[in-house]
Amino acid sequence: MGKQYAVIGLGRFGSSIAKELVNLGNEVLGIDIDEEAVDELSDDLTHAVVADATDEEVLKSLGLRNFDCAIVAIGDDIQSSIMVALVLKDMGVKTVVAKALSELHGKVLDKIGVDRVVYPERDMGVRVAHQLVSPNLLDYIEISKEYTIAELSVPQALSGKSLKELDPRAKYGCSIVAIHKQDGVIIAPASTDVIHEKDVMVIIGTNAQIEEFESEVI
Ligand code: ADP
Secondary structure, three states: OEEEEEEEOOOHHHHHHHHHHHHOOOEEEEOOHHHHHHHHHHHOEEEEEHHHHHHHHHHHHOOOOOOEEEEOOOOOOOHHHHHHHHHHHHHOEEEEEEEEOOOOHHHHHHHOOOOOOEEEHHHHHHHHHHHHHHEEEEEEEOOOEEEEEEEEOHOOOOHEHHHHHHOHHHHHHHHEEEEEEEEEEEOOOOOOOOOOOOOOEEEEEHHHHHHHHHHHOO
């Protein structure tokens, strides 16, 4: 069963979240002060309304209190972003997510009780930098400051090798926990499993271990 989301601010970030939430089977109310932004999305979202979200009465009349989650995706106007987030928390919306433009903006959002503060430009910049430095890196999740799960594409030079031959755990301390193949995924692969070009290895370890594995093996 889908949930009810409200997305406030339908710029590039907000509209992308709103459309994807609909694709994932949820009900989405989009709110923007700008009529054009609302018109552009009105066919894609469950509801889209033109309103100034800094007006508490407007948010109340739209029944925002009963939504599962509200996302504040207001762009440059930091003051409005903070005011809207505050009103939403005050109204008792269960989960409030807000986009921060700077560390300071994020700190304020944190202080007023926003449940999740996201920094899309900063985080995407960091991701792209990682991918530029490691061309085989497709994606990664930082589990902690030290540990990462990374998806690495298998280069031609490693095609046909078994995990026993690679032996990353003994040599580098990191482990291959899954292999994506064109016809499916092998979870917890055995040492006899063989990787091929175009497969994707999912590897877990410290950042240093993964870096060493990448630079020596790939
Ligand atoms: P992005 O970087 O995501 O494209 P923008 O600044 O272009 O960010 O988009 C933010 C959106 O938020 C704009 O469409 C703007 O009209 C909307 N917005 C700004 N202030 C308010 C407000 N008080 N109420 C509702 N929407 C607002």
